[in-house]
Amino acid sequence: MNSRAYLQILLTFTCWLAVIAPVPAAEIRALKRSAVIFMYEADRQTYLDYGATVLAWGGMPTPQSHTAAAGISAFGSVGMVTEFDQYYERFPQTYEQGLCRDIDGRPVKVPWLTDHQHKGIPYWWCCTSQPLFRQYLSERVTETVRAGADGVHIDDHMGTAGGLWLGICFCGRCVDGFRDYLRTLSTEDLQRLGIERVDEFNYRDEVKRWLSTGEARPRRQITQHPLWPQWTIYQCRAAAKWMQELRELAARTAGRTVPFGANAGLLWPRHLSDYRTLDLFSAETDHHAAGRKPTDLPLVAYRMADAVQRPYAATASGGDWAFIKEKNLPGLVRGWIALSYAAGQCFMTPHRQWCYTPEKGTHWYDGPKKKFAPLYQFVRRYADLFDEYQAYTDVGIVLPYRAFVKDPQRWFDICSQLAARNISYQLLLGGDEIVDHPLSANALEACRVLLIPNREDLLLADRQLVEQRAAKGACSATVLDALAQVEPSVRIEAEGQVRALPRVKPGSAVIHLLNYGYDPASDDVRPLRSVRVQVDLPALGVAGVKTCRWVIPDADPIDLPVKNSTVIVPTLNLWGLLVFK
Ligand SMILES: [Zn+2]
Secondary structure (H helix, E strand, O other): OOHHHHHHHHHHHOOOOOOOOOOOOOOOOOOOOOOOEEOOOOOHHHHHHHOOOEEEEEOOOOHHHHHHOOOOEEEEEEEOOOOHHHHHHHOOOOHHHHEOOOOOOOOOEOHHHOOOEEOOEEOEOEOOOOHHHHHHHHHHHHHHHHOOOOEEEEEOOOHHHHHHHHOOOOOHHHHHHHHHHHHOOOHHHHHHOOOOOHHHOOHHHHHHHHHHOHHHOOOOOHHHOOOHHHHHHHHHHHHHHHHHHHHHHHHHHHOOOOOEEEOOOOOOOOOOOOHHHOOEEEEEEOOOHHHOOOOOHHHHHHHHHHHOOOOEEEEEOHHHHHHHHHHOOHHHHHHHHHHHHHOOOEEOOOOOEEEEEOOOEEEEEOOOHHHHHHHHHHHHHOHHHOOOOEEOOOEEEEEEHHHHHHOHHHHHHHHHHHHHOOOOEEEEEEOOOOOOOOOOHHHHHHOOEEEOOOOOOOOHHHHHHHHHHHOOOOEEOOHHHHHHHOOOOEEEEOOOOEEEEEEEEOOEEEEEEEEOOEEOOOOEEOOEEEEEEEEOOOOOOOOOOOEEEEEOOOOOOEEEEOEOOEEEEEEEOOEEEEEEO
16 A cells, blocks of 8 residues: 555544544554655655655645655645745745844844855744744645645744743743743742742843843853743743644645644654644654764654654754765664664655754765665565564653653663663653653553653652552662563574564564674674574564564575574674564
């Protein structure tokens, strides 16, 4: 079934939803796990060579792009930060009304577009609270849907809230809106925050006063103001509400649910703010290319997407692509592709990638098709080994989103320690004041072992669920303790580093094996011989099987015996799948 037909069926099944309802918590996958996703448009032959099924960041559909992308689900992209030139042309006389303002009322440049100008004007960050800029974005979404896009992709989906780290936005709309937010707080909360009269409260004046007094010394960063956390909640909720309005607008325009994607890189804190309005994440994701070795970091983003039951289509960061281009290391990228699909998500085809360094600014990488396309064709050929499978869980990690925002690296480290030992982990996400995601008692119960490094940052209801589950045992506060308790479903013995990612569906299991022995000098992995894979067959739901199938990208499948719950894989190149049925 081609992806457009799949999308139609998906939409038919979801038509019971009110057209304007947010995406419900129940799993709705706008992408199949075997999807082959292009970030930007390509020609017909290139789509065919890769087996494309989805175009995630397409432009405004045209008759030509429709023809080239026949049979492919095409999302049209709308940018909240990158389209200053078009916004200016739409409102050349009045565009300044829609700009973000710093504490002194000055506009603010987009930090990664400082090398861009339009008619001599810098690319200013525009405010998604300002009516003129909202009108521009609304028109862009409307025209994209009217032109025939199957879905809408929003780049820089946080809008103004995405620039909080720059100390914005103090435009009149943002300052006025904060009063409305404060009115929703209790009298006790307002007293605690030192706000006596909400009607007269002006946050810009307050921050200016604070900056000018000794209270702010020795540091005078706006983002350290005592009310900044409240300001952040207000701005992030406003961003999510605006995304919801755009989603409703798209649905009204099309007369159907229009799937929404966004460049929501889940390794970046706060990018789950609007997840309920999104059907998928198609996002830039750090891959640490400069380390010249495979990384488990993207797995954290993939598992976080699993936690909110939405698909994730990754690309690497602009800095990663700049490094790959400069050092010519497509072999490292092949490992990124394999990891994403092994994790049940997707890595967008590296056909044409945005590169960025502060020195070189924006430039582009055109990846070698002969290196990449065979991996995507492999996924298409064996789509049934990807689509219906779920990650098997050895350990559930309880992740309070508030704690993740405070210190993402702590969680990256925890996840990396488990991944490096081939412990298959699931993230059990507890929400906060911005991210509406209660923990599920069933999900907590289903994990044989729980790792709970932080309870204090959970919301009260989530903490109570965790306490109830913890009373039954098999819960750890540290990775070391969890490692002592867990019985991994897959154990590997090999002459080099291997990652095993087990995935299951009723009556079947697929164990993805990834060779992490990457050699930068040859830009390829060193093949591993006689990899010994010991499998807990009952845990994976395939007790008693006597044979399994070894499926790899560059040769025909072979059958392998299962003896004493163990399989010997003769040779592991980059990636292979052990299939048990
Ligand atoms: Zn503003």
